[in-house]
Structures are given as C-alpha cells and as structure tokens.
Amino acid sequence: xxVVSQHPSWVICKSGTSVKIECxxxxxQATTMFWYRQFPKQSLMLMATSNEGSKATYEQGVEKDKFLxxxxxxxxxxxxxxSAHPEDSSFYICSANRxxxxxxxxxxxxxxxx
Amino acid sequence: xxxxEQDPGPFNVPEGATVAFNCTYSNSASxxxxxxxxxxxxxxKLLMSVYSSGNEDGRFTAQLNRASQYxxxxxxxxxxxxxxxxxxxxxxxxxxxxxxxxxxxxxxLA
Numbered sequence: 001x002x003v004v005s006q007h008p009s010w011v012i013c014k015s016g017t018s019v020k021i022e023c024x025x026x027x028x029q030a031t032t033m034f035w036y037r038q039f040p041k042q043s044l045m046l047m048a049t050s051n052e053g054s055k056a057t058y059e060q061g062v063e064k065d066k067f068l069x070x071x072x073x074x075x076x077x078x079x080x081x082x083s084a085h086p087e088d089s090s091f092y093i094c095s096a097n098r099x100x101x102x103x104x105x106x107x108x109x110x111x112x113x114x
Numbered sequence: 115x116x117x118x119e120q121d122p123g124p125f126n127v128p129e130g131a132t133v134a135f136n137c138t139y140s141n142s143a144s145x146x147x148x149x150x151x152x153x154x155x156x157x158x159k160l161l162m163s164v165y166s167s168g169n170e171d172g173r174f175t176a177q178l179n180r181a182s183q184y185x186x187x188x189x190x191x192x193x194x195x196x197x198x199x200x201x202x203x204x205x206x207x208x209x210x211x212x213x214x215x216x217x218x219x220x221x222x223l224a
Contacts, residue, residue, distance in 0.1 A: 006157075034212070043214060043215075043216045044158070044214050046212075093157050097212075101145075101148075101205055102148065102163060103148070103150075103212055104160065105157040105159070106157060
C-alpha cells in the first residue's frame with residue numbers, strides 16, 4: 001500500500017486563485033519532504049525541500065512567495081500555489097524518505113489552471 | 115556534465131528479450147542508489163535499491179560499479195507490462211540530495 005499520500009489528485013481552478021496540495025507520510029515520520037514539478041515528457045524537477053519545523057529550502061529559480069510550503073508536523077507537508085496562472089499547470093509530486101534512504105512518492109496532483 | 119546521466123531511449127524490445135540500462139554518476143561521494151519505474155502520468159515507484167554486492171529481484175538485477183561510477187539494471191524475459199520509464203536516483207552524502215536521471219524509456223513490443 002501507499003506510504004506517502006497526496007491530495008487532491010486533480011485540481012482545476014481559475015486563474016488568480018490559490019491551490020493547496022497536501023502530502024502525508026502514512027506509516028513513518030518524515031522530517032524532510034520534497035516537492036517536485038513535472039511537465040509532460042520531461043524529468044522531475046525538484047522545487048523545494050520541506051523541513052519539519054523550519055523554513056523550506058527552495059531550488060534556484062523557484063519563487064518562494066509563489067509556492068508556499070508548510071511542514072507543520074512530522075507527517076504532513078503542504079504546498080500552496082498562490083495566484084495560480086495557466087503556466088503553473090503541471091503535475092506536482094511530493095516525496096519523503098525513510099531512514100533507510102528509500103524515497104517514496106505521493107500519487108501526484110495534476111493542476112490545471114484555466 | 116550532468117550529475118546523473120541516462121540514455122533517454124526509447125529502447126524498443128520484443129517480449130521475452132533481455133534489456134539492460136546503465137546510469138552514470140559524477141559525484142564519487144554518492145552513497146545510495148535506486149532504480150524507480152514511472153508510468154505515463156503517474157508517480158515514480160521504487161523498483162529496487164542497488165547494493166554494493168549487486169542484488170536481484172525476480173527478473174530484475176541491479177549492479178553497482180563504484181570504480182567506474184555507474185549502476186545498471188537488467189530486465190530478463192521482458193513483459194509488455196515492463197513498458198515504462200526507468201529512473202536512476204542517486205543520494206549524495208554531505209548535501210543529502212537525491213539526484214534524478216532523466217529516465218530511460220522502455221517499450222516492450224508484442
């Protein structure tokens with residue numbers, strides 16, 4: 001069964017609205033979670049590393065005020081896409097790693113901004 | 115040079131064939147290695163970790179060559195359901211970052 005759960009799977013929203021995506025680790029505590037974006041036929045692109053109880057670390061070129069990350073507990077991280085625009089339409093995926101090092105991914109959230 | 119490199123493919127192979135993918139990494143401090151499988155429009159799923167001594171899981175065999183800095187994945191007796199993109203992932207100590215290859219696309223043909 002899934003060890004990392006992501007919600008919602010699909011989101012369609014109007015331009016200018018904000019969308020929140022949740023990522024939960026189901027059977028282990030995750031002090032660190034990762035957020036990725038993937039465009040069609042392209043590789044996963046790391047957006048940011050979410051750290052429990054502290055600020056997220058963003059990759060170069062990713063706007064922290066645009067993509068708000070909150071990691072308030074050891075099992076939950078959220079990504080909020082603020083004032084979404086059509087160019088933000090993408091497949092957003094989270095992941096968390098177990099102590100053994102394996103990385104587990106959420107099911108992904110497909111965002112379509114109209 | 116990319117930190118983790120894979121041949122993007124596609125590799126088109128007939129059912130029953132044996133196919134092998136390689137993945138090279140540039141950082142000698144890399145400590146852990148994994149193969150993931152990603153189906154179209156889905157999330158990556160862990161296929162297997164790669165151990166120093168090599169490891170096998172059914173039709174899948176993974177190997178690590180630290181001297182030459184590459185890992186490999188061998189798939190025997192390919193099934194149609196093996197068609198997917200195979201991602202090489204490397205965890206680097208120090209920065210504790212997971213670095214992804216671009217993936218190798220496999221198509222198994224009937």
